[in-house]
Amino acid sequence: ELVRKGIPHHFRAIVWQLLCSAQSMPIKDQYSELLKMTSPCEKLIRRDIARTYPEHDFFKEKDSLGQEVLFNVMKAYSLVDREVGYCQGSAFIVGLLLMQMPEEEAFCVFVKLMQDYRLRELFKPSMAELGLCMYQFECMIQEHLPELYVHFQSQSFHTSMYASSWFLTIFLTTFPLPIATRIFDIFMSEGLEIVFRVGLAVLQMNQAELLQLDMEGMLQHFQKVIPHQFDNGPDKLIQASYQVKYNAKKMKKLEKEYTTIKTKEMEEQVEIKRLRTENRLLKQRIETLEKESASLADRLIQHKCSTRYSEDFVLQLEKELVQARLSEAESHCALKEMQDKVLEMEKRNSSLPDEENVARLQEELIAVKLREAEALMGLKELRQQVKDLDEHWQRHLARTTGRWKDPPRKNTVNELQDELMTVRLREAETQAELKETKQRMMEMETQ
Structure with missing residues (x-):
């Protein structure tokens, strides 16, 4: 006391x-x-x-x-x-x-x-112990201040949002030092029980105001209003805290409940972790199978493409084979024709004259070429004669022109001589042309 x-x-x-x-x-x-x-x-x-x-x-x-x-x-x-x-x-x-x-x-x-x-x-x-204190304190609110508890729940205003510092600092960061020191005196004597009592007393004394506020308003109220409510003296708060019903046995029971809940949560967490690990392994397995499936699909496509290419290649080979067979048939026909021609040539060759006839024909060819040479020589001589006669005729004309202008008779003789020379010249030219024509005929016969 x-x-x-x-x-x-x-x-x-x-x-x-x-x-x-x-x-x-x-x-x-x-x-x-x-x-x-x-x-x-x-x-x-x-x-x-x-x-x-x-x-x-x-x-x-x-x-x-x-x-x-x-x-x-x-x-x-x-x-x-x-x-x-x-x-x-x-x-x-x-x-x-x-x-x-x-x-x-x-x-x-x-x-x-x-x-x-x-x-x-x-x-x-x-901070497992802090979680236990939050659970016990929340159960006390639910029991002693049910209306405020429902309001906190509706606003998602969790106990840890305002009460964590109460337990961690024994209200040293909430109230001014004189009030916090008085609470700490009792903490040194009775332990954390005073924190539960003072906390619930604070909520009881502010319930009416808190029920009118939303989450943000409640946070402002806890930070700015409550710390200065007891500046005139902490006795009122201490008296109110000891009017709070604190059941140590029930707190022990809540501790067991919390331990059970946390154990179950831990088991669930372990199971969730195991399931997540298994899920991750399954996903990895699925990814591996998908990669293998994709690889098999690619190989199947490549096989189909290869098969199609092979079929096209076989068709091409068949076409080339047919073409080769046609070419072979044509070659056989051509070979047969050539063989027939060879036989015909052999027959014709057998019908050709023998060696004596060939020698005789060669002698005749030599004789023809000799005659041809003689004819060429004669033609050359005739052409030279024609040339000489032409020159002689020109000289003659040059001498006689303008010389004989006396009586007509002399002119007549001269005309006859001129006509005779002309006829001879034409005769020589004609003989030359005849010999040239014969030479051409001989060449044609020789060919």
Whole structure:
């Protein structure tokens, strides 16, 4: 009852250590050694320090003493509990402890809170304990505030949207420090039960307003209105929280139900994972079969094309064979004709004169060629005579022209002589033409 009314500020550090049994912990001696080590979470811790109580004098200055000791405690715990390492909400709890006590004592108290007050389970990466708290708190709302529960469901306003920080920081990020510290006093004495009580009391006191709001309006109400409702003093909130009916046995029952649900979900997840794996393997198998089917289809098409080409090639060969046979028949006919011609030539050759006749014909041919030569010589001589007579005749004409102009008788004699020379010349020309004609006849006969 004294703790519920509030622990005096000057005794808070000692009382908190007594409540959680954090005095003389062996791990306190390891603190200085832990600070010399390097933690993989150092960058994350440095990043979040400036966002932890940014308006508090002890922490608001960069690289201040408050930020440095906060970094030291968070780093040391991240090395002690490597599974949890560092979680942002835990910095607010450590910051509140450092406002009350030195860093070594704050480190020991924080270790006890994590181990004995379910905080370690809340801050695990899986956050399974946080899920359990959300389930239990939602069941309490459904039982004690059914109308508000239905409204939350209709607006898809899930419990984790407003209540997660309540459990992770024990209302340190929700209410001002004086109110949050009073709630933390009770948490040190009674554990997470006070979070369920205060949370449900807050909803009861704001039910009427929340029922009039949609999701966005409710979020604004939780962020801006509720934190300042109890600025005049936390007693009203503390009294209201202990009017809430909290059944520890029912909470244990809800824990079992949640465990069963999660186990079933895990089994379903395992089954879903197995089915997805099997589905992926089947898809891969289908893809493989489709590729094989496509390959077989291509091979079938190629085979059909090859078969068609082979059929066309066979038809072409058959046509060429027929053509070859026709050519062979024609060649046989031509060969037979040539053989007949050879026989005929042989017969004609057998009917030709014998060698004596050939010799006689050759002698006659020689004689004909000799006569031809004599005729050519005679023709040449005649042509020369004609030429000589023509020249003689021309000279004669040249001498007699204009010489004899005396009596007519002399002219008559001259005319007769001229006519005689002309006749002789014509006779010589005629004989030459006759010999030339005979020569042509002989040539024709020889051919």
